[in-house]
Every structure is written in C-alpha cells, then in structure tokens.
Amino acid sequence: MAEGLFKEGIVGGRLDSAQYAENFSDLHPPLDNHEALVEADRCYFCYDAPCMQACPTSIDIPLFIRQIATGNPLGSAKTIFDQNILGGMCARVCPTETLCEEVCVREVAEGKPVQIGRLQRYATDVAMEEGKQFYERAAPTGKKVAVVGAGPAGLAAAHRLARHGHDVTILEARPKSGGLNEYGIAAYKSTDDFAQAEVDYVTAIGGIKTENGKALGRDYHLADLTASYDAVFLGLGLTGVNALRAEGEDAKGVANAVDFISTLRQASDLASLPVGRRVVVIGGGMTAVDAAVQSKLLGAEEVTICYRRGQEHMNASIFEQDLAAANGVVIRHWLQPKKVISEGGKVTAIELEYTAMKGDKLTGTGETIRLAADQVFKAIGQSFEPSALNGSGPSVAMEGGRIKVDGEGRTSLAKVWAGGDCIAGGDDLTVSAVAQGRDAAESIHRALKD
Amino acid sequence: MADIRNNFVGIKSPNPFWLASAPPTDKAYNVERAFKAGWGGVVWKTLGEEGPPVVNVNGPRYGAIWGADRRLLGLNNIELITDRDLQTNLREMKQVKMNWPDRALVASIMVPCDEESWKAILPLVEETGADGIELNFGCPHGMSERGMGSAVGQVPEYIEMVVRWCKQYTRMPVITKLTPNITDIRKPARAAKSGGTDAVSLINTINSITGVDLDSFAPQPTIDGKGSHGGYCGPAVKPIAMNMVAEIARDAETRGLPISGIGGITTWRDAAEFMALGAGNVQVCTAAMTYGFKIVQEMIAGLENWMDEKGHKSLSDIVGRATPNVTDWQYLNLNYVTKAHIDQDACIKCGRCHIACEDTSHQAITSMVDGARHFEVIDEECVGCNLCVNVCPVEGCITMVPLEAGAMDKRTGKPVSPTYANWTTHPNNPMAKVAAE
Numbered sequence: 001m002a003e004g005l006f007k008e009g010i011v012g013g014r015l016d017s018a019q020y021a022e023n024f025s026d027l028h029p030p031l032d033n034h035e036a037l038v039e040a041d042r043c044y045f046c047y048d049a050p051c052m053q054a055c056p057t058s059i060d061i062p063l064f065i066r067q068i069a070t071g072n073p074l075g076s077a078k079t080i081f082d083q084n085i086l087g088g089m090c091a092r093v094c095p096t097e098t099l100c101e102e103v104c105v106r107e108v109a110e111g112k113p114v115q116i117g118r119l120q121r122y123a124t125d126v127a128m129e130e131g132k133q134f135y136e137r138a139a140p141t142g143k144k145v146a147v148v149g150a151g152p153a154g155l156a157a158a159h160r161l162a163r164h165g166h167d168v169t170i171l172e173a174r175p176k177s178g179g180l181n182e183y184g185i186a187a188y189k190s191t192d193d194f195a196q197a198e199v200d201y202v203t204a205i206g207g208i209k210t211e212n213g214k215a216l217g218r219d220y221h222l223a224d225l226t227a228s229y230d231a232v233f234l235g236l237g238l239t240g241v242n243a244l245r246a247e248g249e250d251a252k253g254v255a256n257a258v259d260f261i262s263t264l265r266q267a268s269d270l271a272s273l274p275v276g277r278r279v280v281v282i283g284g285g286m287t288a289v290d291a292a293v294q295s296k297l298l299g300a301e302e303v304t305i306c307y308r309r310g311q312e313h314m315n316a317s318i319f320e321q322d323l324a325a326a327n328g329v330v331i332r333h334w335l336q337p338k339k340v341i342s343e344g345g346k347v348t349a350i351e352l353e354y355t356a357m358k359g360d361k362l363t364g365t366g367e368t369i370r371l372a373a374d375q376v377f378k379a380i381g382q383s384f385e386p387s388a389l390n391g392s393g394p395s396v397a398m399e400g401g402r403i404k405v406d407g408e409g410r411t412s413l414a415k416v417w418a419g420g421d422c423i424a425g426g427d428d429l430t431v432s433a434v435a436q437g438r439d440a441a442e443s444i445h446r447a448l449k450d
Numbered sequence: 451m452a453d454i455r456n457n458f459v460g461i462k463s464p465n466p467f468w469l470a471s472a473p474p475t476d477k478a479y480n481v482e483r484a485f486k487a488g489w490g491g492v493v494w495k496t497l498g499e500e501g502p503p504v505v506n507v508n509g510p511r512y513g514a515i516w517g518a519d520r521r522l523l524g525l526n527n528i529e530l531i532t533d534r535d536l537q538t539n540l541r542e543m544k545q546v547k548m549n550w551p552d553r554a555l556v557a558s559i560m561v562p563c564d565e566e567s568w569k570a571i572l573p574l575v576e577e578t579g580a581d582g583i584e585l586n587f588g589c590p591h592g593m594s595e596r597g598m599g600s601a602v603g604q605v606p607e608y609i610e611m612v613v614r615w616c617k618q619y620t621r622m623p624v625i626t627k628l629t630p631n632i633t634d635i636r637k638p639a640r641a642a643k644s645g646g647t648d649a650v651s652l653i654n655t656i657n658s659i660t661g662v663d664l665d666s667f668a669p670q671p672t673i674d675g676k677g678s679h680g681g682y683c684g685p686a687v688k689p690i691a692m693n694m695v696a697e698i699a700r701d702a703e704t705r706g707l708p709i710s711g712i713g714g715i716t717t718w719r720d721a722a723e724f725m726a727l728g729a730g731n732v733q734v735c736t737a738a739m740t741y742g743f744k745i746v747q748e749m750i751a752g753l754e755n756w757m758d759e760k761g762h763k764s765l766s767d768i769v770g771r772a773t774p775n776v777t778d779w780q781y782l783n784l785n786y787v788t789k790a791h792i793d794q795d796a797c798i799k800c801g802r803c804h805i806a807c808e809d810t811s812h813q814a815i816t817s818m819v820d821g822a823r824h825f826e827v828i829d830e831e832c833v834g835c836n837l838c839v840n841v842c843p844v845e846g847c848i849t850m851v852p853l854e855a856g857a858m859d860k861r862t863g864k865p866v867s868p869t870y871a872n873w874t875t876h877p878n879n880p881m882a883k884v885a886a887e
Contacts, residue, residue: 034520044843047801048817109798110843313483 003395006301009346009374010253010274014132014299020270023297027188027323028092028118029163036122040069043114044105046433049195051100051132056432057084061100066117077127078134080120085159088128088153088198089181090431091121095286097319102123128201136253137207138165143448146171146229151179153420154235155202156437157444161233162207163364164445169229170208174217179237179407180421180430186290188297190265199354203373212293224365226415231444232372233410234396234418236404238428240383244282246350248340249378257281257291276375282337285315285377292329293379303329304371308355309382338368340376349374355449386424399424409440417444452757453764454750456461456554458700458731459623459648459708461581463490463554466765467721467749470712470733471496471558471584471627474743475534478542482549487743488750491554492734493651496531496586499561499571501878504530509673513660513680524686525736526660528671530592531560536574544578555579556625560586560598564607565615572620582623585612585647587638588654590631590681598600601653603629606641613645625710628652628694630687635694640702651710653691655681663683676800684736688714692727696776699728716745716753725765726772735862744787779876787859788834790827796847799823801861803838803848811837829860 015023022428044064048134051061067076080087083095096102096117104113118349122159127134131420147154158168176182178195185195203210208224214220216236225232225350241256243249253276268274275298281288284307296303305324307314310333314321324331335352342348349372353364384402397404397412409417419436426436456466459842461584466669468491469475469484476495485491498504506529547555561567575583586593587603594601595607602608616624626636626642630653632744639650648771657679661670669677698704711729715721716737724732737745762768792803804825807815814831815838816824827838839848853859855868873879 038519043802044802046799047805048823049801050799050823105798105800 002299004357005299006277007379008277010276012272012274014275015271015285016304017271018117020298021138024187024191024270024294025187026108026191028121030125031115031118031122036073036119038069038270039119040065040375042106043069047069047107050103051114054103055083056099056427057087057090057430057435059083059087059118059120059434064123065114065116068123068191069106072091073123073126074130074132076123078402079131081127081134083438084431085156085202086181086430086434087120088124088201088376089125089152089190089195091192093181094429095317095319098317100174105133107227120232126195128133131204133220134402135159135205137162137205137266139420140167141165141448142371143167143230144169144228145233145444146225147232147233147235148184148225149173149179149235149237149420149422150177150199150210150212151235151237151322151420151433152181153237153433153437153440154179154233156233156355156434157233157419157441158208159419160438160441161203161444163239164441166207166230166448168403169209171214171216172212172216175212176313177212179235182288183265184258185265186294187265196249197401213387213406222389222413222416223233226413230415230448231415232438233409233437233444234389234416234422235420235433236384236403236418236422238382238421239385241244241378242377242381242383243378244337244340246337247344249337249376251347252341252345253342253374254340254376254378256423257283257287257377260291261287261294261376262424266297270298275300276373278371278373279304279377280371280373281305281309281373281377281379282350283377283381284313285379285381286317286320287382288379289316289320289324289329290376293324293327295375295377296327300375302372306335306337306371307330307331307333308350310334324371335369336364341370345450347376349373382421394404408443409444448449452643452754452762454721454757456731456734456765458554458710459582459625461491461554462558464552465490465733465746465750465753465811466725466731467746468492468554468556468731468733469738470735471528471531471556471586472735474735474738477534477539478546481546481784483540484489484738484743484746485546485550486645486747487555489553489743490731491556492558493558493584494539494580496541496558496560496589496780497536497575498531498570499567500536503533503535506530506533507673510671513671514684515660515686522736522740523684524658524660524682525684525739526658526671526682528654528680531558531586531589534562536571540574540578543575543580545580545603547579554581556582557820558627559585559586560589560593563597563602563612568612569619570688571742572616572622575621578624580622582625582648583616583620584625584627585616586627586654587612587632588627588629588652590655590657593680600629600631603627603638603654606637607787609638610641610645612816613642613647617646623648625649625651628655629654630694630713631657632688635697636701636704639698639701643704643707647707648697649708649710649730650704651712652698653694653713654688655683656687656690658682667880671796683714684740685716688716688720689814692724696727699770699773700776716764718749719755721749722753722756722768722774728770728773729775731766731767763855779870783870783872784876785869785871788835788836789829789832789865790836790838792825792827792838792848793802793846794826796844797825798844798847799825800843801825802841802843806837806841806849811835831861833861848885 064076064079101113107113131407181195279294279295339351403418417440420433471493475492515524567814589599594597626647712725712733804815804817
C-alpha cells in the first residue's frame with residue numbers, strides 16, 4: 001500500500017506506481033481483428049441509416065462498417081475521413097451513447113447498439129498506424145488562409161483548405177496543437193499521446209504551417225490577419241471559466257477543473273501529481289465527470305460531484321454518470337455551492353445549499369450541508385472570452401456571448417469565418433467542431449474561387 | 451413420450467441419427483466415442499479393396515465458408531476413402547459391433563467397378579457382423595478420377611450393375627449413396643431401384659472450390675500452390691439436398707424407396723424436415739465435425755419434444771408427411787393472393803425491406819410517411835413476393851397475409867377468386883387445357 005493513500009491535503013504519490021498506469025489505461029481498449037469482424041457483422045446496413053443522420057459529421061457509418069466486415073479497413077478509414085478527418089479522436093471521445101449509438105436500430109430493438117465508436121477507432125487506427133494518407137492537395141491556388149486555434153475545428157478547417165490547394169497558417173496560443181483533444185479530455189480517453197499523433201496525421205497532407213505560442217489579442221490582432229490573408233477562420237474555443245459565485249472561492253485548494261484536466265494530460269509522471277484526499281467537484285457536465293473520475297484514479301479517497309439540478313438535467317451522459325459511479329464517485333443532486341470554508345488559507349470544507357424548482361425557477365431552500373474537502377474543482381461551464389477578438393479594427397458581432405455565424409460559418413466580418421465552441425448555438429462537442437471547421441473551409445473555398 | 455426408435459430397411463437403431471461415412475467414422479476410437487455420446491448408428495468410413503491403402507494429401511484437406519462470428523456454413527474436403535488397411539478396419543468394425551449390439555453399423559464400400567472386386571469384399575464385410583452396406587457412388591474428388599465414386603454415380607447403368615452384384619453376393623441390406631453432381635437425381639435413383647437396392651442415401655458432397663487466395667491466386671484448400679475441387683457439405687447444402695430427397699420421394703418410379711437423408715443436417719429441426727420430405731432416417735457429418743459428437747443429445751431431445759408437442763407417436767407419423775405437398779410449379783394455385791404486412795410495433799426501422807423492394811423489386815414499401823421514417827406496405831404494388839420477409843432482421847415482423855376469397859386485391863383491382871386455378875388452365879398459357887365448350 002502506498003504511504004500517501006490517506007494523507008490529508010493535496011498530495012501526490014497516493015498510489016503504488018504501477019497502479020497509475022493501470023488506472024489511466026484505455027477506457028475502451030481497441031477491438032482486435034476478430035472482435036471487429038464480429039461487431040461489424042451486427043450492423044444491419046440500414047437504409048438511410050439513423051446513425052448517419054445522428055452523426056454531426058454525417059459519416060456513412062453503414063458503409064464504413066461493411067468495409068470492416070469485408071476486410072477493407074483502409075477503405076473504411078477513408079469513408080470516415082472523407083467526412084471527418086479527426087475520426088480517430090471522435091471515435092474515442094464522442095458521446096456515441098447520445099449520438100450514433102443512441103439511434104442504432106439495434107439499440108432500439110435490443111438495447112445493445114452496434115459499437116460504432118469502437119469500430120470507427122479500429123478502422124482509423126489501421127490507417128493511422130500505417131501512415132496511410134488518402135488525400136492529395138489540389139494544385140496551389142496561391143490563396144492564403146489563417147486559422148486561429150489548432151483545436152478540432154481549426155484542424156478540420158486547415159485540412160480541408162489545404163486539400164483545396166490553399167496555403168494555411170495555423171496560429172495556436174498553446175505550446176502544443178490539438179486544443180481540447182490535447183488539453184481537455186480525460187487521459188484514459190486518449191492514451192499514448194494520440195492527440196499529437198493525430199495532429200501530425202492531419203497536417204501531413206502538406207500546405208499547413210503551424211505557429212505555436214501565438215495568441216490572438218496578445219501577439220497579433222484580427223485586423224492583422226484580415227490585412228495579410230485572403231481569409232481567416234476562428235476556432236478559438238472557450239477560454240473563460242465560470243465562477244462559483246460562492247463566498248471564499250479564492251481559497252487555496254479551489255481550482256478550475258479544466259486546468260486540473262490539462263495539467264494531468266501534460267504530466268509526465270502521474271505519481272507526482274497532487275490530488276486531495278476529499279475532493280468535491282461542482283458541476284454536472286462531462287468536465288465535472290472527467291475531473292471527478294481522474295481525481296479518484298489518482299487516489300483521492302472521497303470524490304463527490306455536486307450538481308445544482310436533478311439527475312435528468314445533467315449534461316454528462318448516462319454513460320458518463322455510470323462511469324463515475326463505477327469508479328466510486330458519488331453524485332449528489334439539488335445542491336449549489338454557498339461558501340468555501342478554509343483554515344489557514346486552505347480549503348477544508350464546502351457549504352452547499354439544497355435547491356428546488358419553484359415553478360420554472362431554481363431557488364435555494366435555505367437548508368445547507370457541509371462536505372469536508374481539501375480540494376474543490378469548479379466545472380460549471382466555460383465561457384467565450386471576446387476581449388482577444390477586438391483589439392483593433394471593426395468588431396465581430398456576438399450572440400449570447402459567442403461569435404455569431406451564419407449557416408456556412410461566416411461571421412459579421414468579411415473574410416472571417418468561425419467554428420467550434422466559440423460560435424453561438426453549438427453543442428460543445430468535438431465532432432460538431434470538426435463539422436463546423438470542415439463546412440466553413442468549404443465556404444471559404446467557394447468564396448476564394450470567385 | 452414419442453418413440454424415436456428407427457428401423458431402416460431392417461437395420462434397427464435407438465434413434466434416427468446416424469453419422470455419415472466420413473472422417474468421424476474412420477476408426478474404432480471415434481465410433482466408440484460417438485456411440486457413447488448417443489448416436490444411433492454409424493456408416494463406417496468407406497472401405498477400399500485389399501492391398502496398399504490409398505494415400506491422402508498431407509496439406510490442407512478442408513476448406514470452408516463462414517457466416518457472422520465465423521460460424522461455419524459450408525465445408526469442403528478433398529480427403530479420400532479410408533487410408534487405413536482393410537483388415538484393420540474390418541477387425542475394429544467387428545469389435546465395435548460386438549460392443550454396441552443395439553446400434554446400427556453400416557459399412558461404406560468403394561472398390562473398382564468390376565464384379566470380382568465387389569464379390570471379393572462383400573463376404574469380408576459380412577463377417578464383421580455389420581448391419582448393412584452403403585455403396586459409395588458419390589465421392590466427387592480423387593476416387594472419381596480412378597473410375598470410382600461419383601464416376602459410377604454419374605452413370606445410371608453402372609449403378610444398376612453394381613447394385614445387382616451386391617444384392618447377388620450379400621444378404622446384407624444395400625443402401626446406394628448418390629452423388630448430387632448430376633442433372634436429374636431421379637435417374638440414378640431409378641437405376642439403383644432397378645438394380646434391387648434396398649434404399650438410397652443422399653446427398654454426397656458437391657463439387658466445389660471454397661475460395662481463392664488473392665495473394666497467391668490459388669484455389670482453396672491450397673496444396674503447394676494448387677487446389678482441386680473438393681466435396682461441399684454443411685448447412686449451406688441443405689436446401690439442395692432436401693430438394694433431391696423430395697424429388698425421389700415423389701417420383702412415380704421410386705416412390706416408397708427408403709431414403710437416408712444427408713446434407714447439412716445440424717439440428718433436430720433439420721432432421722425433422724428431411725424426414726417430413728421422405729427420409730426414413732438421417733446421416734450427419736459436418737455438424738459433428740464442427741461441434742463434436744455431443745450435438746446428438748440436442749437432436750434427440752429436440753425431436754422428442756417436437757413430436758410430443760404435436761402428438762406424433764413414432765417416426766412413421768412424420769416420415770413423408772410433407773412429400774404430397776411438394777408439387778410442380780404449374781400446379782401452384784394462381785388464385786392464392788398474399789400481401790406483406792409489417793408489424794409496426796416490432797419494426798426497428800432499419801429500412802432494409804424498403805430498399806430491397808425499392809431497388810430490386812416492386813416499389814411496394816414506403817420509407818417516409820408524413821415526414822417521418824415509416825415503413826409500410828403499399829398494397830397496390832405488393833405482388834406478395836416475400837423478399838421483404840426474408841431480408842427483415844426481425845423474425846415475425848413482416849408476415850405474408852393471404853387475402854380471403856372475395857377480398858379486393860388492390861394491385862389487380864379484382865376480387866380474389868375462391869377457386870383453385872393453375873397455369874395449366876390459365877388463358878395466357880398457349881398450352882392451356884381449355885375445358886370443352
């Protein structure tokens with residue numbers, strides 16, 4: 001037993017070193033060849049398949065599964081990449097249980113959908129391990145496009161633009177490309193540095209230059225880009241984190257869940273990563289679950305998710321909730337944070353108030369409880385930081401705090417498109433960001449042709 | 451409890467499930483295990499004449515095709531008759547028969563097509579106490595190149611001749627095993643009957659190549675880069691075999707000739723179907739080679755349960771019960787009208803019925819109704835072909851519903867006639883037999 005197991009406070013080394021590797025291994029291990037064939041045979045090759053309709057990138061799922069079943073995994077991968085060049089990561093992180101697999105007719109019929117996500121991973125793994133590139137660049141157009149942000153939307157846009165023969169420059173604020181794929185996904189969903197492997201695979205088409213450490217609003221302004229490029233795609237993501245609005249939330253030990261997840265993903269030695277003995281996560285989405293489960297996997301003794309509404313309102317899918325429960329995370333509902341209690345500047349507990357719906361309004365009931373905690377994670381949503389956008393020149397129109405775009409991803413500014421989490425009306429899914437990046441690239445291509 | 455004891459041309463066995471002459475019955479060790487598992491009888495792997503035995507290839511002897519989850523659907527083999535010494539086989543047969551007097555033990559024989567060869571081997575076999583002999587006129591590979599096996603089975607005159615010799619030189623019942631590699635199965639069956647055979651057994655295996663290696667461009671199974679057609683068997687051949695059994699069972703010349711049914715029998719249900727078409731018992735091989743001998747327990751229990759459920763007391767209650775219902779196309783009732791019906795509660799909306807009908811048939815199933823995904827039969831277009839039933843992954847979801855006499859057939863706009871009428875009297879038939887005015 002590791003010495004740090006029951007240590008008070010936020011410390012590392014709670015587990016034996018071998019335990020970390022086991023805890024953070026692949027959540028869904030890859031299918032081997034036979035498993036893939038058996039699973040592929042379960043697909044009914046539906047007409048006008050519901051799964052395909054449910055996929056934000058409209059991958060021809062019955063076709064790619066049939067290609068696996070007939071021993072053509074490379075053809076299968078091409079079918080996937082035709083619609084979604086980040087099909088490898090989407091296979092790992094898509095909440096398939098609320099997308100393609102939810103509407104699979106076998107889910108309807110027997111509660112056991114075809115494992116579309118794992119089959120997609122099987123096919124894309126084959127192609128990526130072989131380094132098989134399916135697309136050649138069109139003849140150079142001489143047009144230059146700037147892509148701001150190397151996340152899923154930016155990468156998808158860059159790839160499609162490069163295919164069409166445009167020269168793409170990606171400007172990325174962080175030291176590594178990949179966006180949330182690199183910094184924002186639970187480690188057990190993207191093992192073996194897959195996010196970087198995928199960035200390399202996508203940019204291998206050529207015609208894509210990436211400049212890391214270049215932040216919009218700090219190192220350059222939007223007006224600079226519109227002046228020197230033929231078109232600009234903004235895939236900025238969400239950089240703000242919503243506050244708890246609870247008294248004392250500045251105490252040591254209170255942190256953003258996204259920062260914790262990001263630190264964990266970048267850690268070279270998980271044993272050195274400190275985590276509390278008693279962790280409380282405030283929120284009800286995927287980020288809350290990712291932070292809670294990973295806290296538990298790092299050796300926290302008690303991990304509790306507190307969500308201010310009921311189970312049915314949680315953004316985390318049932319699968320994610322079950323995953324949390326299976327890892328020993330307790331999920332409590334109808335509790336909102338009231339006060340962070342500290343001693344000597346360090347958090348020791350959190351006081352929460354019960355909530356109830358009064359009509360259609362959520363209100364506190366006045367009844368409170370205290371949960372002992374030496375670490376509190378905030379996971380109550382992220383927000384778009386518009387300040388970086390409008391350093392100079394005309395401003396980009398916003399809608400509900402995010403960038404307003406039309407059906408093709410065009411912003412209010414000429415030559416400027418946007419996609420991914422930073423635009424209004426999105427669903428904060430990787431796969432949707434890919435679709436928006438891809439479609440904006442097609443729109444840019446049409447505009448540049450004229 | 452149903453009585454499933456079997457008496458096939460005087461050969462008694464506790465059940466109608468025999469193992470066919472094949473690798474599972476090549477030696478005492480296997481046959482002892484089969485009898486312990488409960489098999490009613492075996493047809494010992496084919497004996498050849500005295501002298502140095504045949505040799506087999508030392509590369510692959512089998513090829514296969516598979517369905518979902520690598521379920522074996524069809525097997526092909528290029529193994530020859532027994533490659534063990536005749537005396538060894540005879541000695542073991544005698545011992546096994548002594549050990550298992552209540553089980554059927556039949557000797558399969560294949561010797562050159564001359565009277566002396568048959569005359570020589572029959573007494574040797576008789577001496578073992580075997581219950582009968584089966585003449586292997588079916589084996590389609592290797593032996594046929596030497597003028598035996600299917601080379602005999604494809605020439606009705608030879609069949610008749612050899613059967614006659616056998617009837618002349620042994621008191622044992624003679625079962626003539628037929629090859630399906632012919633145009634009309636009734637011809638060899640008639641010949642066997644003319645020769646005096648006690649029964650026929652069918653089918654033997656079908657000439658086949660199971661696959662081609664697309665790297666080496668060699669047929670499979672591949673022996674040092676080459677392949678030869680093998681004999682195909684297993685579940686995939688069952689429909690072909692059943693048709694041939696029925697053809698013989700209903701042929702005017704061979705009607706009543708006992709038949710031992712063979713061909714892809716895997717479950718009790720398969721066995722019951724063969725028997726309903728006229729087989730007096732059945733022989734199994736591929737299923738045992740796939741799953742082992744234990745499957746006979748399922749076959750015995752399944753057959754008994756079904757017979758009990760339906761009130762069939764003995765095998766004679768079921769043998770041949772479906773034969774009268776096998777007829778020629780020209781006698782099918784053209785006034786029988788069915789329409790497909792989709793049970794909307796059972797439908798899982800995969801759309802396969804729609805696309806099959808839309809792309810390849812009669813455009814008689816919707817895909818969208820009032821903007822919603824909905825699959826429904828359009829009676830005005832449905833010809834009752836049953837394709838949708840066959841492609842639907844949900845059993846019982848789509849059914850063919852017969853229209854009552856007098857009901858309107860929306861496709862033709864005419865009421866369904868209550869009277870039976872077939873092609874022989876149809877006005878479109880130039881050969882129609884029109885009733886005299």
